[in-house]
Amino acid sequence: MVNSPLDPCFHKGDIRPFLVEGQQVGLIKSDVFKQLLKYPEVFCIRDCEYTKQGLVELNPAFRDYNERTAQLEKVLRDLRSDGLFSALQGWRDECFEVKSEHKALLKMERAATPLFGVRKYGVDINGYVRHPKHGLCIWLQQRSNTKETWPGKWDNMVGGGLSVGYGIMETAIKEAGEEASIPCDLVKNLVSAGCVSFFFESDQGLFPNTEYVFDLELPVDFVPHNADGEVQAFELLPANECMERVFTPDFKTTSAPVVIDFLIRHGYITAENELNFTQIVELLHVPLQSLYTYKTRLEQKLQQHQATLPNDDSNCNCASLPKRPLENGHNNKKEST
Amino acid sequence: MVNSPLDPCFHKGDIRPFLVEGQQVGLIKSDVFKQLLKYPEVFCIRDCEYTKQGLVELNPAFRDYNERTAQLEKVLRDLRSDGLFSALQGWRDECFEVKSEHKALLKMERAATPLFGVRKYGVDINGYVRHPKHGLCIWLQQRSNTKETWPGKWDNMVGGGLSVGYGIMETAIKEAGEEASIPCDLVKNLVSAGCVSFFFESDQGLFPNTEYVFDLELPVDFVPHNADGEVQAFELLPANECMERVFTPDFKTTSAPVVIDFLIRHGYITAENELNFTQIVELLHVPLQSLYTYKTRLEQKLQQHQATLPNDDSNCNCASLPKRPLENGHNNKKEST
Numbered sequence: 001m002v003n004s005p006l007d008p009c010f011h012k013g014d015i016r017p018f019l020v021e022g023q024q025v026g027l028i029k030s031d032v033f034k035q036l037l038k039y040p041e042v043f044c045i046r047d048c049e050y051t052k053q054g055l056v057e058l059n060p061a062f063r064d065y066n067e068r069t070a071q072l073e074k075v076l077r078d079l080r081s082d083g084l085f086s087a088l089q090g091w092r093d094e095c096f097e098v099k100s101e102h103k104a105l106l107k108m109e110r111a112a113t114p115l116f117g118v119r120k121y122g123v124d125i126n127g128y129v130r131h132p133k134h135g136l137c138i139w140l141q142q143r144s145n146t147k148e149t150w151p152g153k154w155d156n157m158v159g160g161g162l163s164v165g166y167g168i169m170e171t172a173i174k175e176a177g178e179e180a181s182i183p184c185d186l187v188k189n190l191v192s193a194g195c196v197s198f199f200f201e202s203d204q205g206l207f208p209n210t211e212y213v214f215d216l217e218l219p220v221d222f223v224p225h226n227a228d229g230e231v232q233a234f235e236l237l238p239a240n241e242c243m244e245r246v247f248t249p250d251f252k253t254t255s256a257p258v259v260i261d262f263l264i265r266h267g268y269i270t271a272e273n274e275l276n277f278t279q280i281v282e283l284l285h286v287p288l289q290s291l292y293t294y295k296t297r298l299e300q301k302l303q304q305h306q307a308t309l310p311n312d313d314s315n316c317n318c319a320s321l322p323k324r325p326l327e328n329g330h331n332n333k334k335e336s337t
Numbered sequence: 338m339v340n341s342p343l344d345p346c347f348h349k350g351d352i353r354p355f356l357v358e359g360q361q362v363g364l365i366k367s368d369v370f371k372q373l374l375k376y377p378e379v380f381c382i383r384d385c386e387y388t389k390q391g392l393v394e395l396n397p398a399f400r401d402y403n404e405r406t407a408q409l410e411k412v413l414r415d416l417r418s419d420g421l422f423s424a425l426q427g428w429r430d431e432c433f434e435v436k437s438e439h440k441a442l443l444k445m446e447r448a449a450t451p452l453f454g455v456r457k458y459g460v461d462i463n464g465y466v467r468h469p470k471h472g473l474c475i476w477l478q479q480r481s482n483t484k485e486t487w488p489g490k491w492d493n494m495v496g497g498g499l500s501v502g503y504g505i506m507e508t509a510i511k512e513a514g515e516e517a518s519i520p521c522d523l524v525k526n527l528v529s530a531g532c533v534s535f536f537f538e539s540d541q542g543l544f545p546n547t548e549y550v551f552d553l554e555l556p557v558d559f560v561p562h563n564a565d566g567e568v569q570a571f572e573l574l575p576a577n578e579c580m581e582r583v584f585t586p587d588f589k590t591t592s593a594p595v596v597i598d599f600l601i602r603h604g605y606i607t608a609e610n611e612l613n614f615t616q617i618v619e620l621l622h623v624p625l626q627s628l629y630t631y632k633t634r635l636e637q638k639l640q641q642h643q644a645t646l647p648n649d650d651s652n653c654n655c656a657s658l659p660k661r662p663l664e665n666g667h668n669n670k671k672e673s674t
Contacts, residue, residue: 102612167609168607168608168609169607169609191603191604192601192604192607192608192609193601193602193603193604194601194602194618195608195614195615195618197615197618197619210615212608264529264530264531265530265531265602266528266530267528267529267530270505270506270529271505271529271532271549272504272505272506272529275439277532278532278534278547278625278626279626281531281532281534281622282534282622282624282625282626282627284622285618285619285621285622285624286624287619287622287623287624288615288619289615289616289619290619
């Protein structure tokens with residue numbers, strides 16, 4: 001279900017902020033939390049002043065991007081081999097970066113991101129045709145039955161996650177070639193058209209997603225065909241039929257916002273024909289950038305240029321962590337459990 | 338300054354919810370609050386559990402839309418004749434509706450809305466040309482020097498507030514004719530393209546605005562001309578020059594989001610050329626529909642179908658209000674001051 005974390009009922013009491021380097025980058029539900037308790041050398045679990053149930057922080061003693069990445073990966077591989085969390089069965093050996101503001105903190109196996117509710121970024125292309133007879137028509141793809149996620153579901157013509165090391169337009173062009181064999185002379189017509197952000201939740205976990213959307217007007221006679229085995233079919237549908245399909249269980253739920261946004265921007269869904277128009281536009285633009293606002297007192301002080309030691313490590317589970325000198329403002333203390 | 342009410346520093350301590358029929362429809366700053374204290378028969382001021390400084394509610398004993406409207410209007414005319422609040426000097430005898438969800442609660446003189454921070458709705462048309470030589474070009478208007486607000490500033494080609502009794506497309510077509518003399522054969526090309534929402538603040542007050550945006554592609558040889566005296570000039574600018582002008586003091590600040598949104602949707606501002614792209618998109622879609630969430634305990638109970646009397650009228654200033662029987666769940670009690 002796609003919902004809004006602005007809703008006051010959103011997960012009352014059942015969820016904890018996930019911090020890296022003193023800044024919130026995600027959210028952890030209780031089923032995941034129970035497993036993370038088994039790794040006190042990796043996850044520091046303690047009280048916090050804003051949530052009754054405390055927070056989870058990646059061990060602040062980890063020195064850098066590479067150490068954070070490696071330590072987390074060990075845990076994730078462990079959880080995967082224990083057969084826990086169906087999301088991890090879709091392991092792709094493809095990493096997504098975890099950032100705070102513009103700083104990359106670590107990278108994480110893509111399949112594991114829903115366990116931590118870290119923001120994910122993707123690219124989607126709305127391929128469309130202005131048909132002389134049928135008017136506005138939209139190309140959809142049907143995902144291959146062997147896809148790790150949403151197999152066999154209908155989807156945007158082209159889409160892909162933003163992997164580490166790849167830019168946004170670069171990803172759009174690459175996916176356009178691989179998924180739909182869009183030739184160079186057509187792909188140059190790609191138009192960046194904004195982004196949609198939403199917060200999806202399933203039994204797999206939490207998906208705060210931002211999709212960079214592109215529009216691509218195609219000639220009437222162009223037919224996409226798949227080159228990478230990830231798509232089993234393409235279909236061109238008039239706008240009204242496309243919208244009907246989007247609301248069936250045959251459509252990948254997390255791709256629906258992209259189609260709806262397209263139809264809004266192109267005047268197909270309007271305030272005149274949709275009573276909840278402004279609310280829908282809001283749900284397509286959930287403020288994920290503002291969402292994760294928890295900062296530890298230390299991080300706040302650092303930002304105010306005060307280099308005092310933190311004293312908010314009480315009730316911390318990091319009993320077995322060795323004491324390290326203060327490095328970059330981070331420290332962890334020995335405490336008895 | 339256009340800012341985000343999601344920012345935790347937004348008006349710490351200086352602002353109170355404004356309620357009508359138990360639901361929040363606005364915000365009241367302290368300068369306005371001081372004046373409203375003089376009208377205890379119209380504004381009920383009391384403590385509330387979420388804000389230290391209390392809340393302001395329009396007397397819940399007012400029976401209906403018309404009574405609420407009339408009582409409020411008397412206060413506003415009084416404040417206007419006292420010369421208080423520069424916003425009221427722009428009195429237009431044009432009313433905006435105040436709604437909660439889809440229910441209209443009252444209407445209020447347009448010029449007074451920033452004093453109460455009630456959500457306002459408008460319509461804007463992005464007139465543009467695909468110029469064979471200059472590429473994407475955008476028509477801007479320069480507001481007449483006699484306009485009540487932002488006189489002489491540059492603005493979107495066409496725009497207008499949504500007055501009571503007028504629909505959205507209806508307003509767009511009407512304003513297109515009055516402001517820019519767009520003929521019927523061109524106005525039929527209007528394309529609804531979504532909405533932008535932002536929260537602006539000035540010394541005039543609070544402006545949580547939602548603008549329904551329309552795109553209108555115009556032929557190269559069409560020149561708008563004004564019919565209603567509200568516009569002193571039109572100019573067609575290439576996109577880059579348009580964007581430069583938007584960021585000068587010559588441009589109406591509350592129209593900037595409309596131009597920026599247009600340039601994003603048309604691929605001129607992209608994630609590749611703008612570092613803060615996702616944050617900008619968020620600032621163009623501030624969730625105003627979710628913003629005003631305060632509900633009195635009574636309203637919450639009514640929604641849960643419990644018809645118990647409220648007991649949260651303690652510390653209420655409505656000393657002089659006569660007791661009325663419970664009507665539609667609303668009541669006010671005699672209390673000694």
